Amino acid sequence: MGTANKIFNICKLFGNLTVQGSVKTVPLKPFSIVTRSISTSPPLKDLMEFFDQKDKWGGIEVKTGRAWNKEEMRLKSNTDLHKLWYILLKERNMLLTMEQDAKDQVRLFPNPERLDKVEISMENLEAVVRERNKAYHQLETGETGERPGKVTKNAFGLNYYYKMSEYPLPKHMNKKWQQKYRFFKHDKDNEAFLLKYREKLYLNKKRQKARNFNHVIGLLNRFPNMDIAALKQQYPDVDLEKAKRSRKYGGHFVPK
């Protein structure tokens, strides 16, 4: 009963689908989330759309709201988001034009954070669309539909993320691909390089450890009543007992 109810609710969300069979129809509560449709002014559809509204020319301050966040955009339909994308795109072009002209004319571009707000909105919108895309692909194909990739070793033997792509030719025939992507091959020079590279990493790690150890001793000397638990949490690799046994621990005085 519970699951059937849920499914029915979901169906209701997707549109007015009729549910057949022995499923009991339960009256739905009116939607608690009231979504406001995007309010738009009639588009100018002109080159003047590259400029701000006339009353804002030469102003010192232009007041604007905040960026769109993901939660708001999740409530919107795909068509609404598609429309919103073009609104944002135009807004960004307008702001870029105004900013460029202000720069050229050595003038003040009022409220440059408007550009950031538009950028943030666009990023959020793309993220939401991507979410939907993923969900759709999961449902249809069982895969995310994202660009596949894997961690491989480059020519020097260092790990990197290789983004996979579709090619009209198979690997062994694709000379361009072979020239562009060179993967790890065992060889004397590589071996020598990796040995030195790893040594460097190892020494860095070792020095970091020693530095932390000495730093903890210094902290203990300066603040004898310190919170030991917090210290342990921040420097988990330092052996406190060992630090206290060190000759650097304690002040320069004769113990009683």
Next chain:
Amino acid sequence: MSTRWYPIYQKTGPQLRVFLPNFWMKLIRTTEKQPKNIVQFSCSMQMTQFDIKNYLEKIYNVKTVDIRTRIALGKTRKDPGNGYVIKEDDAKYAYVTLPKGEEFQFPDLYPDENKDKEDYEKSLEQTKQGYKDYLEKNKGRPGMPGWFTI
């Protein structure tokens, strides 16, 4: 596929469409003197002439006759302190010709030339008045630092 990743195009396959284009275009003042129906844009480096045509027609409803693009090399200069060479980014410029009979003039974006000056003078006046008030307030206690109050 994600919104920015497309499958390879093969014959008889569906046409690849851009649903969320992220090209940008800036309308800028023409650097050289141009006929009245030529508009200069700075645009994304990836845009082709066809892209620009479609972009203006579909999004801005601006018909175009001819589009020419060029890529301007970014200027190089020496870092004043360290002496190494810094190169500014390259930029793509598009010269768009509008149909016969249409004109575009770059608007005067800073209509009241004197307004800035007035604002500046106003703030200067305010600062002067504030300093006068401060002097007046501290008349009776010379040598006392400004932050000290009772």
